[in-house]
Amino acid sequence: MILTKDLEAYLTELLAPEKIKDFTPNGLQIQGSETITKIVTGVTASQALIERAIEEKAQAILVHHGYFWKNESYVIRGMKHKRIKSLLMNDINLFAYHLPLDIHPTLGNNAQLAAMFNIEQVAPLELGNSMSVAMQGSFSSAINGSDFATQLSQQLNRQCLHITPPSNKKITTIAWCSGGGQGYIEMAAEQGIDAFLTGEVSEQTTHIAHEMDIHFFAAGHHATERYGIKALGEHIAKTHNVEVIFIDIDNPV
Structure with a gap:
């Protein structure tokens, strides 16, 4: 088990998101459970990945492509509403690291x-x-x-x-x-x-x-971009007492 705040601090130290200008906020984007025993990793925080995380009873999702991109609508409705509602109702943390994970x-x-x-x-x-x-x-x-x-x-x-x-x-x-x-x-x-x-x-x-x-x-x-998030998850599993599962939601693009 790891505290959410401790995982956030570790990822901040490891990936140093403050050092690079990005198109999206990096770090904890949606707050959930205060403690984490299982993390699901994947490329994009799609509805399909969220549903798999719910099935796995994970307390956190860690992705490369999260939410709140520059120039996208601020309105939370439709697809965005469904995704965020699913995370909040299941008390799942969403961590996302874009360019810091690329580099x-x-x-x-x-x-x-x-x-x-x-x-x-x-x-x-x-x-x-x-x-x-x-x-x-x-x-x-x-x-x-x-x-x-x-x-x-x-x-x-x-x-x-x-x-x-x-x-x-x-x-x-x-x-x-x-x-x-x-x-x-x-x-x-x-x-x-x-x-x-x-x-x-x-x-x-x-x-x-x-x-x-x-x-x-x-x-x-x-x-x-499949392998960076997978490697990050494997690293966390080795350095912390937490289970990490990589789920590859197929995408032909």
């Missing part, structure tokens, strides 16, 4: 992707910015773009989109940003990096990849 050097989404695909010499893509939400690194030996796309699809369990540049060069250097980071492709190309990996793709991304001669891989927003 954490060991538990973060970007760090987990680097470890999964054996990316070495990891450094910020935004030069001089230790809080960069996009990273860069290299492979120990060059890899074909098509082979890497296959590896992504197999390991992330999602069909990866691969935009091949005119040169179809082998990949030694790569930049990446979990989730919706397709806007960083130009920055990667300008630094002469061979490939860029993220979760989503935009219409203009194809033209940028072709005209700036850089491989582009979109492997799914959900799929590229």
